[in-house]
Structure formats: structure tokens, C-alpha cells
Amino acid sequence: MHDYQRRFIEFALEHDVLRFGEFTLKSGRTSPYFFNAGSFDTGSRLSALGGFYADAVAAAGLEFDVLLGPAYKGIPLAAATAVQLADAHGRDVPWCFNRKEAKDHGEGGLFVGAEPRGRLLVVDDVITAGTAIREVIALVDGLDATVAGVVVAVDRRERGTGELSAIQEVERDHGIAVTSIVTFDDIIEYLQETGRFAEHLPAVRAYRERYGVA
Ligand SMILES: O=P(O)(O)OC[C@H]1O[C@H](OP(=O)(O)OP(=O)(O)O)[C@H](O)[C@@H]1O
Ligand SMILES: O=C(O)c1cc(=O)[nH]c(=O)[nH]1
Numbered sequence: 684m685h686d687y688q689r690r691f692i693e694f695a696l697e698h699d700v701l702r703f704g705e706f707t708l709k710s711g712r713t714s715p716y717f718f719n720a721g722s723f724d725t726g727s728r729l730s731a732l733g734g735f736y737a738d739a740v741a742a743a744g745l746e747f748d749v750l751l752g753p754a755y756k757g758i759p760l761a762a763a764t765a766v767q768l769a770d771a772h773g774r775d776v777p778w779c780f781n782r783k784e785a786k787d788h789g790e791g792g793l794f795v796g797a798e799p800r801g802r803l804l805v806v807d808d809v810i811t812a813g814t815a816i817r818e819v820i821a822l823v824d825g826l827d828a829t830v831a832g833v834v835v836a837v838d839r840r841e842r843g844t845g846e847l848s849a850i851q852e853v854e855r856d857h858g859i860a861v862t863s864i865v866t867f868d869d870i871i872e873y874l875q876e877t878g879r880f881a882e883h884l885p886a887v888r889a890y891r892e893r894y895g896v897a
Pocket of ligand 2: 708710717718719812
């Protein structure tokens with residue numbers, strides 16, 4: 684694990700973004716941990732979060748034309764990443780987000796912000812079973828655009844529909860590069876290294892055994 688990954692985990696723990704307990708996920712799985720990006724709930728926290736994303740995008744060397752934040756939680760994440768790419772990396776990139784319901788008055792449409800065209804880099808919070816990412820791929824189908832990459836804070840490294848991880852499936856089926864700030868393995872390593880939240884480690888390991896990939 685890199686130092687910035689350790690700092691990111693501590694940053695998430697400090698603001699109760701990363702929590703341990705019992706949580707029902709979108710996939711229906713019951714997880715012993717949860718990453719709630721919505722709890723980065725002040726300007727400075729969102730700014731710092733955007734900094735982690737922007738650094739991950741820059742480090743991965745991902746080629747893209749437009750950032751896309753899927754509704755809902757992807758929206759502030761894409762915005763914060765765009766701000767930090769401009770301020771800290773000197774890259775003023777277009778960004779946009781979608782509405783969950785198309786709007787038929789005013790400016791109308793499904794997308795807000797820059798036109799989603801060319802190579803899109805999707806900015807979201809986590810990947811679990813990969814449903815949300817597949818929804819975005821379907822959303823841009825028919826546009827003059829392709830999803831070229833995905834960046835998330837946490838790759839939960841869980842199985843998708845088969846034995847591969849959700850990310851491996853998305854990479855295999857759509858040729859999309861996926862990058863994350865941290866993975867579930869980094870979180871487990873952090874718990875082991877520091878002895879923090881030791882009471883949750885058995886449930887975390889059992890979950891990894893049940894839903895994780897090798
Ligand atoms: O990989 P998956 O199994 O799809 O799970 C992960 C997705 O689930 C949640 O989104 P949700 O649809 O709840 O949307 P929200 O952003 O509106 O909270 C979360 O924000 C991820 O995007
Ligand atoms: O799979 C999910 O629904 C999910 C997992 C997680 O850690 N955080 C989140 O917001 N959603």
C-alpha cells in the first residue's frame with residue numbers, strides 16, 4: 684500500500700465515510716463495511732476528496748475527453764475532480780453529469796454541463812457488483828461517446844455475476860480501464876497493520892471469503 688492510500692483511508696475514517704457494522708448494499712449483499720462518499724460533507728472535505736481523485740487520474744495516465752459523474756453521488760465527485768484537475772494539475776477538462784429522470788422543459792435532456800462526447804471518464808464512489816457502471820454504459824449508448832475509463836474511490840474487489848471481479852468483467856466486456864484510489868485489500872491491510880477496528884476484522888475477512896476475488 685502506498686502512503687497516499689494510507690492517508691486516504693485515514694481521511695475516510697476521520698470523517699465517518701468509511702464505517703464498520705452491517706450494511707445492505709445495492710446488490711443486496713450484507714456488508715460489514717460501507718464507504719459513504721456523502722459524508723465528505725464540507726467544502727474542505729470535498730476539495731480534499733477531489734484532490735485524491737485528481738491525483739489518481741493523473742497517476743493512471745488515463746486518456747479522456749470529458750469527465751462524467753453519474754447521478755447522484757458521482758455528481759459532486761466529478762465536479763470536485765474537475766476543479767482539482769484544473770487547480771492542482773493545470774488540466775481544464777470539460778465535465779458533465781446525468782439526471783436520473785429526463786427533463787422535458789427548460790434546457791431539457793438527460794445530461795447537464797459539457798456535451799458528453801468522445802472518450803468519457805466516469806467518476807463514481809465505489810464499484811461493488813458493477814451494476815452502476817453498466818447503467819452508465821447503457822446511458823451513453825447511441826451518443827457520439829464511449830466510456831473509456833472509470834475512476835472510483837474504493838474498488839470493493841467483489842465478484843460480479845461470475846467468478847471474476849465486477850471490474851474484471853467490465854474490463855473484459857467493454858475494454859474499459861478502471862482505476863481506484865484504494866481497494867478492499869488495502870483497507871484490510873490497514874486494519875491488520877494498525878490493529879484498529881480489530882473487533883470487525885473477522886466479519887470483514889468472512890465477507891472477503893464469501894464475495895471477494897482472489
Ligand atoms: O457496483 P454496484 O453494485 O452497482 O454498486 C455500487 C453503486 O451503488 C451505489 O449507487 P446508487 O445506485 O445507490 O446511487 P446513488 O449515487 O444515487 O446513491 C454507489 O453509489 C455505487 O455507484
Ligand atoms: O454497493 C453499494 O451499494 C455501496 C457500497 C459502498 O461501500 N458504498 C456505497 O455507497 N454503496
